[in-house]
Amino acid sequence: MMRDAMTQTTPAQARAPRIRLGMVGGGQGAFIGAVHRIAARIDDQYDLVAGCFSSTPEKSAASAAELGVPRAYGDFAEMAMHEARRKNGIEAVAIVTPNHMHAPVAREFLKRGIHVICDKPLTATLSEAKKLAKSAEGSDALFVLTHNYTGYPMIRQARAMIAAGDLGEIRLVQVEYAQDWLAEPLEQSGNKQAGWRTDPAKTGAGGATGDIGTHAFNLAGFVTGLELESLAADLQSFVPGRLVDDNGHVLLRYKGGARGMLWCSQVASGCENALRLRVYGTKAGIEWSQEDPNYLWVTPLGQPRYRLSRGGAGTGPDAARVTRVPAGHPEGYLEGFANIYAEAARAILARREGAAPDPAVTFPGLKEGLEGVAFVDACVRSSKRNGAWVSLAL
């Protein structure tokens, strides 16, 4: 119990009829599907009522039974069609397939006015991404991209502080995401997760750049509000036989003069999910790490550095609205992910009620998705040209 627990607003207190949710992908052996389901449950604003969990009707039905989901489909197009026609069909669908399937699936639902909550990256290729963006323009449905790290309260806090000018003019961005789970050729011994993530046909032209570099790039942009001018990349495939990059070193030039570095790696032995962001401006800096997400370090020029604690003194409304428990009681990855679902729910419910969108509601969407795929594309192009500076081909 903390001093101001009383003043915490939990999303559940703004109760509304639950959103009927479907899911495509996320059957047995999938990782991210389970995460989406928990994220959707935490604040009690969704009911998962339909799913096309696998590519065969049998497997899909088995997953549905196991999950207690009433309606199972073996084909996503069929699912979209049926659900759209059905009274009380789904209002939103979560897409948690490998990357190359995001676009075809999303299009089916968008064109029927069903909101899409899609895992990142947006698509496997930039041309797909652009096509998807075009088709989305013709839809009334919302498109939410689960760049889940933007859901962490202290990331919201950092964004708000930078927007308010607390850091002065931003000069430097240092962002990195280091893992080690692909330090050995896992894809050559049948690991399903490693398999599609290292297969260019499914994951796209970028490996580590697509899987986690996009998170790092997105997070830096989300927090700073800066737009990229150009980048220079040196990508590597350290593991013999690997078809996509497993490590990337990228120099960044932002519009307005800020400069940065981005490192993403899936071969950094001993690193788990070491996503770390540091931003330095003329007045102060901020430092944040995903593995210790409840704290934001603020490093003013000429004053002692201090530590903002989620839910604690000195944090503002942007962090508070995505906070559930008091300071000192850590929240984690699932709560951060759930915040994307909570924000999506706010937007979806506003739509349902015909209300104007709440300007405070914030989640990544098509724009961020396009930028992410364009980031991977630019990294690959630059690296092929020996690190030439290139712009995003948006």
Added chain:
Amino acid sequence: MMRDAMTQTTPAQARAPRIRLGMVGGGQGAFIGAVHRIAARIDDQYDLVAGCFSSTPEKSAASAAELGVPRAYGDFAEMAMHEARRKNGIEAVAIVTPNHMHAPVAREFLKRGIHVICDKPLTATLSEAKKLAKSAEGSDALFVLTHNYTGYPMIRQARAMIAAGDLGEIRLVQVEYAQDWLAEPLEQSGNKQAGWRTDPAKTGAGGATGDIGTHAFNLAGFVTGLELESLAADLQSFVPGRLVDDNGHVLLRYKGGARGMLWCSQVASGCENALRLRVYGTKAGIEWSQEDPNYLWVTPLGQPRYRLSRGGAGTGPDAARVTRVPAGHPEGYLEGFANIYAEAARAILARREGAAPDPAVTFPGLKEGLEGVAFVDACVRSSKRNGAWVSLAL
């Protein structure tokens, strides 16, 4: 994504019909009720279908509407009676009232065979606790006490390591729980949480000792398996006018020769929820902090200290079965709390199916509840006798 994400077993994969859950307490402005509800939802094994959220029917109904709970009651005894009679009435009830109400509420449900999931401490007084224990003996229902910190995966890991002898013979226990939210006389300015927690009639004879000292004491016992022989306590009420202790210093003597210190405080300026456990044996020690719960430090004698990461290399099955996401993706307070609900669900479903209890299922119950209330009682007795050594009056 981590190397062995594929092998993670998430509770949702062992799907079963949801447990019908009720709640007593937890209306508007309550903190811990909301936590229990999220904890019950995370693994999708409960449906909250009834509640006596407040002491008046109107308020209770308003809370139920807000929460989307179909059945509301203004009286817990009535709720117990109706639900017990009802086809598809609740199978379990969560009790989240102030401490002095735990016993009367629990008895009503236990005597009707409804499982109880009760917040801690068990009761406000030791005599109540004993009476409750006696009435529970006559019931077939399960009694689960939410000493939620025992749900943290790395606490399970520590417990397993000590049980396996990895630390050698335990010599020392250092446990502390420091907060600051009562550093000022909050109860004198209408704060509801502070009000009942500093009112001996509602909270019991111990203030900080009851509210958080019991957590520290329970955690030390849970991890080490040691039983207390005696304690010597020096309790203080630093804030003028406060009716219960807000700080406690306690020396511990365990059976078998281990010795320890326990500090609990609600006036340690700048501390949030600093629950920290350190245990040292003849071969090694362990160090853990609730504010950084995904890591367990192991400190062997004569070897470098190492850091076990939840979900990561070197962790065993006791931690894995209460783990949802891979290493480097932090889990937090809500997941730890949810693990108590998940363990309770396993036990409840086994009962429902008439199956033998799974010996791996672990949660605190009446024994721990009694010990906790006896701990507070002993602290108060010892402190009144100027720190004399006393035993638990069990």
Added chain:
Amino acid sequence: MMRDAMTQTTPAQARAPRIRLGMVGGGQGAFIGAVHRIAARIDDQYDLVAGCFSSTPEKSAASAAELGVPRAYGDFAEMAMHEARRKNGIEAVAIVTPNHMHAPVAREFLKRGIHVICDKPLTATLSEAKKLAKSAEGSDALFVLTHNYTGYPMIRQARAMIAAGDLGEIRLVQVEYAQDWLAEPLEQSGNKQAGWRTDPAKTGAGGATGDIGTHAFNLAGFVTGLELESLAADLQSFVPGRLVDDNGHVLLRYKGGARGMLWCSQVASGCENALRLRVYGTKAGIEWSQEDPNYLWVTPLGQPRYRLSRGGAGTGPDAARVTRVPAGHPEGYLEGFANIYAEAARAILARREGAAPDPAVTFPGLKEGLEGVAFVDACVRSSKRNGAWVSLAL
């Protein structure tokens, strides 16, 4: 290089003729003697010109040759006599023998007006300590006790902040010093350091309490300025056959109402020199660890905690005058120790020049030495009486 390196005052810039120093103890195989010699050298204010390094003339001469020290003695009394008579004899002597020799050695030099810099604890017994204090009264010489942890700049900073009222009224002191080097019966296999430190005839009645508990007790007093009212102790000898305590749990009551806990241990597996001090007042707390000594955490009530960095923004003159290099360039144990020597040099040079003592010069002396030995005595008395509250027998 840091922003304000230019304004750092290094002790060497206030050059004066070096102080002629002698040493008793500190021959081959000694640990603390070497530390004293480095500490005396760092700021270039002492010349080590004479020594009685061992108990035989041959060994003492060998050590002197090895160290490049011109004059060697085999008997400390002879050394005191000769050096006192000699033109350009030593002005100060460092005593780095086992504890039971501190008093006889110190008396010989004090009575001849030679300043004493003595390792802690002051003596092995309280009666010796009192006798020494009495004989010191009759001497013009200075007495410096190397409670070296008081030399750390951030400890000076903490002391200054508390004296200035920044923490409000002090309520709580948590201090501990944990090691593991005596977790096994090292003294039974010929280890010289372990041998005398566990021999009551040489070390005194307290083992861990005397060797490191005195440091913890002294540090708490130095920083807070609080005086002890009484203590209650539970001491243990965990290692079979050990003749002195190797672990101590102590409750503290300070005059004015502050309360505390002190833990000292030499059997905490995996701990190195984990001296840690936390103090909490009505307005703020401070937290400091000897193993990470360049930082002082300040934890205000109701504001974010911040980290003061030695040499950095927000630190005051008390820290700055014992600081040599800029923030971010760590200083350590030897520099902290050297600060005691530097402060002693300032006092000795003032004496030499007949100047009034600089009130800013701060070092532990006889008063602190007496309190330390009285602390050990009180712990032993209390523990024998099963943790009864006792006062220091000063």
Added chain:
Amino acid sequence: MMRDAMTQTTPAQARAPRIRLGMVGGGQGAFIGAVHRIAARIDDQYDLVAGCFSSTPEKSAASAAELGVPRAYGDFAEMAMHEARRKNGIEAVAIVTPNHMHAPVAREFLKRGIHVICDKPLTATLSEAKKLAKSAEGSDALFVLTHNYTGYPMIRQARAMIAAGDLGEIRLVQVEYAQDWLAEPLEQSGNKQAGWRTDPAKTGAGGATGDIGTHAFNLAGFVTGLELESLAADLQSFVPGRLVDDNGHVLLRYKGGARGMLWCSQVASGCENALRLRVYGTKAGIEWSQEDPNYLWVTPLGQPRYRLSRGGAGTGPDAARVTRVPAGHPEGYLEGFANIYAEAARAILARREGAAPDPAVTFPGLKEGLEGVAFVDACVRSSKRNGAWVSLAL
């Protein structure tokens, strides 16, 4: 006191007649000169007996008086000549002037057979560096470059582990050195340190790259043993009016396939001396930070990460020989610096005695100096060509 304090070999125990040392530079207001003097004193193997501390005889004499140095010179060439002729003249000289003076001063002493201990970077320009290297070839004297961070024990430990293959094949190097002391235009308001460090005529073509980038580059090479193949740099001068870079982003390609990133900055608000090195190989990684230098993290693939503590279990002889105090008693910047002086002393004494050099003695010299200046030159060339890949022009 620690378990194995007895077995610590302190440099002072291998006593030899002190080396007669001179100094050029390091008068009043200088920072690094004072550091060199303390470093030379800690192990008692040097006597500072002559100096040309400033550019005028008066100032130089004043500094000498203040420092207690017997012989003062106003001209370094005169000093070299006189000292070389003199019986018991200096055997070694420390050069602590601004960068552009290193070469002319060094040449004067080298050509007279006086050993040189020179601050880094070697020179302000690459052509000077090459000329200096050539003149050094004709000298019998030693040349020691104080890349002091290579003196830290845990850096020696890391180097030994990598040389032994503990990390497997090195894939990745991440090195950075972030400060903030030039975040504002300090050089425009008369700060002497900032003045020469931002004046291309004195500091060379690189600002941050020369002052601290060289440290980072050297440290990475020292620890990994890798040789650079090429680099691509993006340098910035963020502060308006600044004539040299104050921030640099550099991509690294090492021979053999390892890749890296180097960041150096003097405008990263809130950073003090954040020199940090991370190296990842096929089997394990290491992580080290200069601001917390007593610990080396080892991060094996597929095992828990562990922390090696200076002086503690698991550290080897390369760290032990530059270690003075036991584990848990921190050493810092000055001890690391002193280790360069201690290693130099070993080499100088071996020369004096005509002994073969001890292969364990390790310190940076002309080769590292040349590489450092070539690194700055390459960064500047690459950045002017918009980040083209260039090699060191050695």
